[in-house]
Amino acid sequence: MNRVVTNIDDVATILKLLGDKTRLTMMALLDNKNCCVCELVEFFQMSQPAISQHLRKLKDAGLLNETKKAQWVFYSVNKEHEMYSLIQDILAHVPDQQEKLKELEEKGTRILCE
Template sequence: MLNINIEMDMASEILKLLGHETRLTMLKILDDHDCCVCEFVEIFQATQPAISQHIRKLKDSGLIKEERRGQWIFYSLNKEYEHYDFLIKLLNLLPCQNEKLKKLELNGTRIQCN
């Protein structure tokens, strides 16, 4: 079992970020897959600026990191994040979201950003 020690104010800040269903779902997806903005746009049927705002908040907090691959930027969980163990413990309580990416693949709408 993980030994997780976190200050109340930091736990509150993380939980505020996770309090939005879109950001929470994004993090759960990123627990298993790296994704780019265009994939999240398709998954959530949201505008690129709206998705970018969510990503900015997650990135600014340190919860996710970005990696450039050619002309694309992919996002993943930041395993170096100071409170990664706390985040993972929370994400492990949630249902898998892999079906969202599988649905895009089946519909032929998954964006291939490679």
């Protein structure tokens, strides 16, 4: 059952966050798999500070969960977020990101922080 959101400001905030190609791609990737910053740096070919900035914005909005394992921090989509159904609807239109992860594995450039 989809929950009706009545606060237009909350919807606009989600759409603004997901209007950025990198954050939208992150959400699509993290919806299916937990990833460490190191993996995302390799995936996006961006600096660690740039990746961390995108993650911070998504986390501050409550869209991401973080889990610490030893010195690593893994991120995943917060599927308990009140607007997760809206996020799912948006992500349904985003190409699957798992293929790119497989390509990184085949090239031997995928970083696994476990």
